[in-house]
Amino acid sequence: MPQIKVGLIGFGTVGAGMVEALSTNRRLIEDRVGAGIVLKRIADLDIDSDRGVEVDPEVLTTDAMEVVNDPEIDIIVELMGGCDQAMDYILAAMERGKQVVTANKALIAQHGRLLFETAERYGVEVAFEASVAGGIPIIKALREGLAANRIKAILAILNGTSNYILTRMTREGVSFDEALSMAKSCGYAEADPTLDIDGSDAAHKLTILVSLAFGYPCRYEDVYREGIDTVSPEDIRFAGELGYCLKLLAVAREVDGHIEARVHPAFVPLDHILANVNEAYNAVYVEGDFVGPTLFYGLGAGRRPAGSAVVSDLMDIARNQIKGITRRVSPLSFARPPARELSLKPMDQLVTGYYLRFSALDKPGVLSKISGILGAHNISIASVIQKGRGGHGSVPVVMLTYEAMERDVRKSLELVDKLDVVTERTVLFRVERETDS
Amino acid sequence: MPQIKVGLIGFGTVGAGMVEALSTNRRLIEDRVGAGIVLKRIADLDIDSDRGVEVDPEVLTTDAMEVVNDPEIDIIVELMGGCDQAMDYILAAMERGKQVVTANKALIAQHGRLLFETAERYGVEVAFEASVAGGIPIIKALREGLAANRIKAILAILNGTSNYILTRMTREGVSFDEALSMAKSCGYAEADPTLDIDGSDAAHKLTILVSLAFGYPCRYEDVYREGIDTVSPEDIRFAGELGYCLKLLAVAREVDGHIEARVHPAFVPLDHILANVNEAYNAVYVEGDFVGPTLFYGLGAGRRPAGSAVVSDLMDIARNQIKGITRRVSPLSFARPPARELSLKPMDQLVTGYYLRFSALDKPGVLSKISGILGAHNISIASVIQKGRGGHGSVPVVMLTYEAMERDVRKSLELVDKLDVVTERTVLFRVERETDS
Numbered sequence: 001m002p003q004i005k006v007g008l009i010g011f012g013t014v015g016a017g018m019v020e021a022l023s024t025n026r027r028l029i030e031d032r033v034g035a036g037i038v039l040k041r042i043a044d045l046d047i048d049s050d051r052g053v054e055v056d057p058e059v060l061t062t063d064a065m066e067v068v069n070d071p072e073i074d075i076i077v078e079l080m081g082g083c084d085q086a087m088d089y090i091l092a093a094m095e096r097g098k099q100v101v102t103a104n105k106a107l108i109a110q111h112g113r114l115l116f117e118t119a120e121r122y123g124v125e126v127a128f129e130a131s132v133a134g135g136i137p138i139i140k141a142l143r144e145g146l147a148a149n150r151i152k153a154i155l156a157i158l159n160g161t162s163n164y165i166l167t168r169m170t171r172e173g174v175s176f177d178e179a180l181s182m183a184k185s186c187g188y189a190e191a192d193p194t195l196d197i198d199g200s201d202a203a204h205k206l207t208i209l210v211s212l213a214f215g216y217p218c219r220y221e222d223v224y225r226e227g228i229d230t231v232s233p234e235d236i237r238f239a240g241e242l243g244y245c246l247k248l249l250a251v252a253r254e255v256d257g258h259i260e261a262r263v264h265p266a267f268v269p270l271d272h273i274l275a276n277v278n279e280a281y282n283a284v285y286v287e288g289d290f291v292g293p294t295l296f297y298g299l300g301a302g303r304r305p306a307g308s309a310v311v312s313d314l315m316d317i318a319r320n321q322i323k324g325i326t327r328r329v330s331p332l333s334f335a336r337p338p339a340r341e342l343s344l345k346p347m348d349q350l351v352t353g354y355y356l357r358f359s360a361l362d363k364p365g366v367l368s369k370i371s372g373i374l375g376a377h378n379i380s381i382a383s384v385i386q387k388g389r390g391g392h393g394s395v396p397v398v399m400l401t402y403e404a405m406e407r408d409v410r411k412s413l414e415l416v417d418k419l420d421v422v423t424e425r426t427v428l429f430r431v432e433r434e435t436d437s
Numbered sequence: 438m439p440q441i442k443v444g445l446i447g448f449g450t451v452g453a454g455m456v457e458a459l460s461t462n463r464r465l466i467e468d469r470v471g472a473g474i475v476l477k478r479i480a481d482l483d484i485d486s487d488r489g490v491e492v493d494p495e496v497l498t499t500d501a502m503e504v505v506n507d508p509e510i511d512i513i514v515e516l517m518g519g520c521d522q523a524m525d526y527i528l529a530a531m532e533r534g535k536q537v538v539t540a541n542k543a544l545i546a547q548h549g550r551l552l553f554e555t556a557e558r559y560g561v562e563v564a565f566e567a568s569v570a571g572g573i574p575i576i577k578a579l580r581e582g583l584a585a586n587r588i589k590a591i592l593a594i595l596n597g598t599s600n601y602i603l604t605r606m607t608r609e610g611v612s613f614d615e616a617l618s619m620a621k622s623c624g625y626a627e628a629d630p631t632l633d634i635d636g637s638d639a640a641h642k643l644t645i646l647v648s649l650a651f652g653y654p655c656r657y658e659d660v661y662r663e664g665i666d667t668v669s670p671e672d673i674r675f676a677g678e679l680g681y682c683l684k685l686l687a688v689a690r691e692v693d694g695h696i697e698a699r700v701h702p703a704f705v706p707l708d709h710i711l712a713n714v715n716e717a718y719n720a721v722y723v724e725g726d727f728v729g730p731t732l733f734y735g736l737g738a739g740r741r742p743a744g745s746a747v748v749s750d751l752m753d754i755a756r757n758q759i760k761g762i763t764r765r766v767s768p769l770s771f772a773r774p775p776a777r778e779l780s781l782k783p784m785d786q787l788v789t790g791y792y793l794r795f796s797a798l799d800k801p802g803v804l805s806k807i808s809g810i811l812g813a814h815n816i817s818i819a820s821v822i823q824k825g826r827g828g829h830g831s832v833p834v835v836m837l838t839y840e841a842m843e844r845d846v847r848k849s850l851e852l853v854d855k856l857d858v859v860t861e862r863t864v865l866f867r868v869e870r871e872t873d874s
Contacts, residue, residue, distance in 0.1 A: 024726070025585060029584075031771050031772065031775045032770055034767075129582070140577065140581060140582040141574050141578070144577060144581075144749065144752075145574020145577040145582075146572075146749060147466075147469050148744070148745045148746075148748035149745055150461075150465055215469075273713055273714075288572075289461070289741075290454070290457075290741040290745035291572035291735060291746075292736045294733075294734060295720075295732065297710060298731035299728070299730070302729075305729055308583065308585045312584045312585045312586075314585075316581060319765050319766055325761075328757065329756055330471075334469055335470055338464075338468045
């Protein structure tokens with residue numbers, strides 16, 4: 001039986017998951033692939049800590065270049081994270097004709113072009129299923145399983161930490177800070193959770209999905225992002241009253257060649273399948289022109305789910321290698337740039353529904369002033385919740401709008417927030433309604 | 438640019454969907470694959486009806502063998518349905534070295550062995566993504582995206598007609614017959630809906646999933662099946678009171694080498710992601726030992742979703758053909774029979790929770806008689822609903838059991854149903870609790 005030899009750079013959480021999957025399911029992998037996948041070398045600066053998996057000490061090295069230079073190694077798996085050094089090792093591996101598997105979403109989102117061009121030049125694969133949505137095989141689905149479709153929209157929950165926090169805020173009514181503490185104590189949030197809660201992590205992943213789905217070379221900087229730290233229990237309660245929940249959504253949509261790419265908290269109708277994605281789960285809702293709406297759901301992070309994705313990538317490459325081929329599918333799904341002209345839609349031209357929460361004095365005429373400004377900017381109101389407190393303080397006035405243009409909404413809010421009856425900055429969340437298919 | 442030539446046998450609903458996808462997304466397919474996929478011949482007994490897609494009349498023929506014998510055709514797509522004749526054409530195509538795509542679930546479930554052995558002998562592919570769950574790329578997920586996992590369980594909603602009927606019964610409280618009429622008038626049920634509502638259709642699909650997931654040569658006859666025609670609005674109401682919904686589930690599970698394969702109505706907890714799969718949607722919940730729980734959701738039938746699956750299969754084969762290979766992945770995912778010994782678990786050894794609805798006289802001592810019999814057979818009761826009517830008629834007594842063995846439950850019910858206080862045959866549904874991952 002042929003043996004495919006693998007070198008690992010970065011023996012952290014995901015690395016340990018990969019090693020464990022290769023070892024636990026060794027026979028199963030051989031049965032499925034018809035070849036063995038053998039871990040020959042592991043490089044990490046720390047080769048002493050116990051990762052809870054058995055490893056022959058002889059395979060360990062602190063020198064990543066030893067792995068890259070090993071002529072017997074067919075596939076390099078980069079799981080060290082970070083950009084500069086990881087890229088150096090990957091490029092060096094490609095130059096030596098090695099196939100590459102990586103889980104490094106930041107690297108792909110920020111330096112994908114160099115990565116994919118180099119892979120093409122040397123005729124090697126670069127596989128990255130673990131970089132988006134952990135164990136969910138969404139990259140394979142976009143590249144292959146749904147390949148017949150023009151993708152119309154992607155709505156995704158791509159950050160498990162944020163989803164866990166929003167779930168706690170929704171179910172237990174706690175504040176963002178309390179929910180964040182809970183996430184930390186359960187191991188769902190790191191000591192510095194910035195990249196998770198400010199939308200950067202989800203934006204990295206969305207950058208990759210946009211490139212795959214539309215064949216558009218999306219840059220990380222192109223993705224609009226807002227985090228969840230502005231979400232209050234009050235807005236979550238109002239969402240519920242209106243028949244919605246609040247999710248950190250990564251949205252990509254193509255309409256007539258214009259692509260939206262944005263990450264922000266959004267209202268999702270309670271009867272939408274995405275509204276049922278809770279706790280630390282991820283899900284990617286993909287709408288194709290033929291397949292219609294689909295959902296891919298699972299754990300988006302963690303040692304074992306990420307290990308599943310990395311080893312499935314290894315098996316994919318091994319199946320190619322047995323047949324003597326590489327690059328059966330181009331990394332970003334398109335064998336050549338798409339024929340159609342595509343461009344990014346500027347955020348101020350976004351057309352969607354809006355949830356607006358005004359803080360206003362509990363006085364007659366307030367609603368008419370606010371709705372007058374909105375009306376003058378072509379914004380129609382779908383529903384209003386106003387609950388007077390009967391006192392002199394300020395009260396929330398909540399509105400859901402019909403579809404409106406972001407630019408008009410922003411302009412209106414500037415004017416509204418200057419009204420003397422308005423006491424605080426208006427809170428805005430976008431509303432993702434059911435798509436029409 | 439290379440051109441891959443395709444011949445279609447069977448120009449019905451799915452065939453029209455395939456033709457439409459190939460034509461609508463021609464450029465996109467070329468961009469993704471780097472080759473054109475050209476429909477060269479279509480065979481159908483009816484070559485006159487308008488299918489709503491443009492087809493050059495010259496490609497049409499009433500003689501399927503003309504398509505099979507065309508030396509320029511690389512891939513034969515069999516969408517005629519039925520078993521005997523479809524098999525003859527497929528075998529003839531394979532003998533001529535042609536790759537095969539089919540959506541024929543009955544053929545694969547009942548004659549898969551001959552089909553796959555012949556494909557192996559002639560070194561050709563046989564792809565069948567459209568045969569299970571329509572546009573949802575679940576076969577690719579099991580063969581490739583989740584390949585690193587030992588599959589622990591599959592819980593699936595595989596029949597859209599049944600799911601539509603159960604959704605109507607749940608949401609509108611109508612009877613099975615009324616819901617079936619609604620399904621017919623909406624086009625979700627055929628004039629003879631037997632195969633959909635008696636579980637046969639789902640059992641065909643489950644046969645295929647079991648073979649893929651476990652490498653076990655499951656036969657259609659091996660799959661236990663019950664339909665939904667015994668489901669009453671009363672049981673659906675009780676399910677809701679107990680925190681469950683009723684779904685026609687296809688369940689496959691492997692525990693210590695013993696495989697369960699069964700299709701029947703089942704109680705699903707309302708907080709399970711499958712409980713949110715409604716209307717005519719399908720979904721496959723797959724639990725892998727590394728990936729954990731995943732869900733694949735979408736439309737399981739219809740011209741366009743099935744067209745998506747067939748054309749994605751064509752693109753998959755085209756991508757192989759460009760590289761000069763076939764059979765990169767074996768049709769049933771395993772390159773060789775699995776090393777482990779696997780056997781089917783007899784249904785009477787199933788261990789699960791049960792919902793039991795007894796019809797009993799509203800008299801003192803009834804509950805004690807029934808629970809006495811259950812207790813004597815090692816069946817523990819988790820909850821009871823008993824609502825006396827205060828009259829002399831019979832009343833429902835509802836129980837949810839803890840995990841019990843099917844054999845013991847069957848034996849108890851035989852005894853219970855003989856009690857003079859029990860007025861009707863006891864209604865039984867199995868309960869699928871949350872899996873433990």
